[in-house]
Amino acid sequence: MTAERSVLPSRFSGLSIKLIATIIAVILLVEIVVYLPSLANFRASWIDDRLRVGVVAARVLDAVPDVMALPRNLTDRLLTSAGAYAIVYRREGQSQLIELANPVTPDVVVTADMRQRDLMSLIMGAMDTLFAGPGRTLRIVGEGDLDESLVELLMSERPLRQDMLAYSRQIGVVSLAIAAITAVALYLLASYLFIYPVRRLTQNILAFRQAPENASLVIVPSARRDEIGIVERELAAMESDLFSMLRQRRHLADLGLAVAKINHDLRNTLTSAQLLSDQVATLDDPKVQRLAPRLVTTLDKAIGFAQSVLDYGRETAALPVLAPVSMRALLEDAAFEARLVGHPSIVFADQVSETLVLNVDAAQMGRVFLNLLKNAREALEAAPAIAAPQVSVSMSEEGESIILSVADNGPGLPPRARDNLFVAFEGSARAGGTGLGLAIAREITEAHGGRLVLADQPAGTRFDLILPASLRIRA
Ligand SMILES: Nc1ncnc2c1ncn2[C@@H]1O[C@H](COP(=O)(O)OP(=O)(O)OP(=O)(O)O)[C@@H](O)[C@H]1O
Ligand SMILES: [Mg+2]
Incomplete structure (x- = not known):
C-alpha cells in the first residue's frame, strides 16, 4: 500500500513565500494604523501655523483704530503671508474683517474648527481634506490671544491638500522600505533557522522513501540542539533502522524461498524413498522384516515434517x-x-x-x-x-x-x-x-x-x- 508520492514545492509556493507575504501584510497593516493619526497631526499643525499668523494679524488690527484706513498693499501683504483671502477677528460681540483688494467669492466652504482637537475629529477632518475634490475654501476657526476672542481665516484648501499628499507619499515610501527590509531580514533569519533545514528534511524524506535500501540517503544530522536537531537525529535513527530492517527482511525472504525449494525437493526425494521402502518391506528376509517398519515410520515422519514446513509457508500467506x-x-x-x-x-x-x-x-x-x-x-x-x-x-x-x-x-x-x-x-x-x-x-x-x-x-x-x-x- 503506497500512498501517492509527494514532490517538494518550488521556492515560491512553499513556506518561504507564505512567510514573506505575511510579514509584509502585517507591517503594512501596522503602518496604516499609525499613518491615520500622524496624517491628522500633520494637518492640525499645518493649520495651526496659518492660524498663528492670523492671530498676529488680528492683534495688529486690534491696535489700529480704523482698519479701513490702512494702506491696501499692507493688508494684502498681511493676508498673503498667512495664505488667506480674508481674516475675521471677533471680540466682545464686535467683528473686524480684512480681505484682499479684489475679494474672492468662495464656492464651497468647509470649516476646520481648531477648538475641537480630539483625535477622532482630527482624523475625520484629515480624511475629508484628502478625499475632497478641488476648489474648496477652508474656513479655519481658532481662538485669538485674548480671552473670548475668535480668529477666522478663509483660504483655499488646495495647498493644504497638496502638502498632505506629499506627506502621505513620503510615509508610503518609508513604510514600503521598512516592510521590505524587515521582510528580507526576517526571511533570511527564518530561512537559516527553519526553511532551509525543513527543506533539507523534506528532500531527504522524499528521496529516502523512493530508495530506502540506499544507505547513503540516510540523513546526516547537524549538531543543532533545538527541535529541528532532534527531528534530524530521530529521522536518521529511523532511517537506519528501516534500512537494516529492510535488508534483513530481504535476506529472510531469500532464505525462506531457498528453504521452500530445498524442502520441496526433499519431500519428493523422500516420497521416492518411501515407495522403495514399501517394496523392500515385501521381501521375505527376516532381517528386512524386522527393520522395514522402522524405516517406513522414519520416512513417514520426515515427509510429514517437510510437508508441514511447506504448508506453513503457504497457509500464512492466504487470506x-x-x-x-x-x-x-x-x-x-x-x-x-x-x-x-x-x-x-x-x-x-x-x-x-x-x-x-x-x-x-x-x-x-x-x-x-x-x-x-x-x-x-x-x-x-x-x-x-x-x-x-x-x-x-x-x-x-x-x-x-x-x-x-x-x-x-x-x-x-x-x-x-x-x-x-x-x-x-x-x-x-x-x-x-x-x-x-x-x-x-x-x-x-x-x-x-x-x-x-x-x-x-x-x-x-x-x-x-x-x-x-x-x-x-x-x-
Ligand atoms: N493438549 C496438549 N496437552 C499437552 N501438551 C500440549 C498440548 N497441546 C500442545 N502441547 C505442547 O505444546 C507443544 C507445541 O505444540 P504445537 O502443535 O505447536 O507443535 P507440535 O505439536 O510439537 O508440532 P506440530 O503440531 O507442528 O507437528 C507440543 O510439542 C506439546 O508439547
Ligand atoms: Mg501439534
Missing part, C-alpha cells in the same frame, strides 16, 4: 475466504483427520450445538481444530497412565464473543512448551514435533478477527478459541 460453515460438521472432519474418531482408548465428545453456523474459511478453520485435536491426542497417547482419556469441544458465549474450547484431561502443557507457546518452530516439546501447529492455529484465528489462548486450569489442557460474535450466522 481467509469466509463462508457459512456448520461447526459440528467441521469438527467431525477435524476429529476424523486427527484420528480421534474410532480411537481405541480416547473418547471424543463434541458438545457444540448442531445449529452453530459461523462465517469462516472452512479449510483454515478446519486446520485450527485439526492441530488442537491432534495435540490433545498426542498428549493423551504419550501418557498412558491417565484413566478414561477424553477430548471434548464445547461452546460458550461471552459478551460479543463466541468461545470454542478444546479440552483434554491429559498431563497438561510441559513447561518447555509453555515458554514458547505459539512461536513457530520453537514451541515443540515432544519428539518429532515441528512446533508449527499452535503457531499456525493462532495466525488463522487472528486473521478471522479472533484470539487463541491457553486457558488456566489445574488439570489437563484447554485452548479457547475466541471469535467475534459477528461471525455467527443465525438461522
Whole structure:
C-alpha cells in the first residue's frame, strides 16, 4: 500500500513565500494604523501655523483704530503671508474683517474648527481634506490671544491638500522600505533557522522513501540542539533502522524461498524413498522384516515434517475466504483427520450445538481444530497412565464473543512448551514435533478477527478459541 508520492514545492509556493507575504501584510497593516493619526497631526499643525499668523494679524488690527484706513498693499501683504483671502477677528460681540483688494467669492466652504482637537475629529477632518475634490475654501476657526476672542481665516484648501499628499507619499515610501527590509531580514533569519533545514528534511524524506535500501540517503544530522536537531537525529535513527530492517527482511525472504525449494525437493526425494521402502518391506528376509517398519515410520515422519514446513509457508500467506460453515460438521472432519474418531482408548465428545453456523474459511478453520485435536491426542497417547482419556469441544458465549474450547484431561502443557507457546518452530516439546501447529492455529484465528489462548486450569489442557460474535450466522 503506497500512498501517492509527494514532490517538494518550488521556492515560491512553499513556506518561504507564505512567510514573506505575511510579514509584509502585517507591517503594512501596522503602518496604516499609525499613518491615520500622524496624517491628522500633520494637518492640525499645518493649520495651526496659518492660524498663528492670523492671530498676529488680528492683534495688529486690534491696535489700529480704523482698519479701513490702512494702506491696501499692507493688508494684502498681511493676508498673503498667512495664505488667506480674508481674516475675521471677533471680540466682545464686535467683528473686524480684512480681505484682499479684489475679494474672492468662495464656492464651497468647509470649516476646520481648531477648538475641537480630539483625535477622532482630527482624523475625520484629515480624511475629508484628502478625499475632497478641488476648489474648496477652508474656513479655519481658532481662538485669538485674548480671552473670548475668535480668529477666522478663509483660504483655499488646495495647498493644504497638496502638502498632505506629499506627506502621505513620503510615509508610503518609508513604510514600503521598512516592510521590505524587515521582510528580507526576517526571511533570511527564518530561512537559516527553519526553511532551509525543513527543506533539507523534506528532500531527504522524499528521496529516502523512493530508495530506502540506499544507505547513503540516510540523513546526516547537524549538531543543532533545538527541535529541528532532534527531528534530524530521530529521522536518521529511523532511517537506519528501516534500512537494516529492510535488508534483513530481504535476506529472510531469500532464505525462506531457498528453504521452500530445498524442502520441496526433499519431500519428493523422500516420497521416492518411501515407495522403495514399501517394496523392500515385501521381501521375505527376516532381517528386512524386522527393520522395514522402522524405516517406513522414519520416512513417514520426515515427509510429514517437510510437508508441514511447506504448508506453513503457504497457509500464512492466504487470506481467509469466509463462508457459512456448520461447526459440528467441521469438527467431525477435524476429529476424523486427527484420528480421534474410532480411537481405541480416547473418547471424543463434541458438545457444540448442531445449529452453530459461523462465517469462516472452512479449510483454515478446519486446520485450527485439526492441530488442537491432534495435540490433545498426542498428549493423551504419550501418557498412558491417565484413566478414561477424553477430548471434548464445547461452546460458550461471552459478551460479543463466541468461545470454542478444546479440552483434554491429559498431563497438561510441559513447561518447555509453555515458554514458547505459539512461536513457530520453537514451541515443540515432544519428539518429532515441528512446533508449527499452535503457531499456525493462532495466525488463522487472528486473521478471522479472533484470539487463541491457553486457558488456566489445574488439570489437563484447554485452548479457547475466541471469535467475534459477528461471525455467527443465525438461522
Ligand atoms: N493438549 C496438549 N496437552 C499437552 N501438551 C500440549 C498440548 N497441546 C500442545 N502441547 C505442547 O505444546 C507443544 C507445541 O505444540 P504445537 O502443535 O505447536 O507443535 P507440535 O505439536 O510439537 O508440532 P506440530 O503440531 O507442528 O507437528 C507440543 O510439542 C506439546 O508439547
Ligand atoms: Mg501439534
